[in-house]
Amino acid sequence: MDFTRRSVLTTGAGAVTLGTLAGCLSDPLESGSGEGGYAAFFALWDWANQVAGDEIEFENPVDTGEMGHGWEPDGNLAPEIASSKVFVYLDTPEFAWAQDVVADLERDYEGEVEVIDGLEGMGPYLIPFDGGEDDALPEPDHDHEFDPDDVSRDRFDFYDLRSNDQLGYWHIDHWHGGVPDVPVDDSVPIGAVFRDNRERVVPLGPNEAFQFDARLAAGAPDDVLEIESHGDSVSLIGHETGATEIVFELRHENEVVYDTDAAPMSIDVVEEVDGGAGEFHDPHTWVDPVLAQRMVDTIADGLADVDPDNADVYAANAEDYKNRLADIDRQFEELTENAERDVAVFVAHDSFQYVERRYDFELHTPVGITPDAAESLDDVADMIDVVEEHDIDTILYDPFEAPDDEQMPSAARMLLENSPATNAEPLTPAEGTTHEWADQGWGWVEQMEEVNIPSLEKALGVHE
The missing domain is CATH 3.40.50.1980 (Nitrogenase molybdenum iron protein domain)
Incomplete structure (x- = not known):
């Protein structure tokens, strides 16, 4: 689909026919003024109302007591949604009815409806449909004491820890694969897997004998990117758009025993990363309180586009609500720790x-x-x-x-x-x-x- 999160659609007077939808649904707006919005299911509806506050009222088409994922409307929603200001949905085949509605709005209506895809920019965080078990980070071997001379220098694998997807590997003196773009004011966590000559996985971490680290390459621009080291991973934090180069390191007891200085990795820092859900990814991002904060920001950005006069209101409401989501994150952390x-x-x-x-x-x-x-x-x-x-x-x-x-x-x-x-x-x-x-x-x-x-x-x- 050629839609972006903030697509502007045009609305006309003709009737719409949806191949998969039939019937009608009552107008959710008491005033009938077209000043409200729709959200595809409960979580998006709740978040949209939290961000919109008193400025826009959202309708949830899924009846109380029904599950939003797997739901199919029995009415023609396109005319109702076309008469509103904004539609919040997830652009994934797991919500095919919402994709169909958006496609029909694009084809058959003129006017302006803001379409907000809650999964926009979430691509790097998504879990593959099969759970990604084949590409999961292997467990380190804590039962063996590793000698630095036995750890392979010819190859190590590196991973995007947002999704645990393997990004590529280092082979002798060159790279296969690369690090994804880093958004400004955001971070990309990178992990690595080192093995010894018997294919045992080396434990990495601040309290382990070995650490994974990174540094800027000699002469590389130092104002676009910050590197934060965690011992078992590094976070690449974007400061301003541009490009730079980094060198990854393997440390043993805080001494560098190997690095990739022979071929520094090129890193691009960009304003915004495109990409949402693919056909073969789990869409349940809304259950995670950390990813939920990103989705709330996406909703706030979309509402600001359709109603710029209240952009500050939406941003403030989003920040307040994200604090509540962060508290849920802390409660989950405490739960699993105990x-x-x-x-x-x-x-x-x-x-x-x-x-x-x-x-x-x-x-x-x-x-x-x-x-x-x-x-x-x-x-x-x-x-x-x-x-x-x-x-x-x-x-x-x-x-x-x-x-x-x-x-x-x-x-x-x-x-x-x-x-x-x-x-x-x-x-x-x-x-x-x-x-x-x-x-x-x-x-x-x-x-x-x-x-x-x-x-x-x-x-x-x-x-x-």
């Missing part, structure tokens, strides 16, 4: 990969990231094995995947009946809201604080 286990069972589709990767725990799920996938008896048997192996008492379930007249999915009940687990707690990916939560005025933050964090504390064994 947990007695790092594995739980989640009877649902695999919607928490970004949270699992960030906070270093595992939710065993019976199916992948698609919400309409059905678990088999073998999947249930696998979950029983995990419960038994890790002595799990509390399992987790997605309340939006339960039948209308039941509290939890049938697979969760089956697991309780056939395993040592005795308790089940809800875990919500904030794709929707329930009538009870809506009555209490809960948004994304409250779902995390009131539902997810207490449930994960029980499932991972956090004791006061």
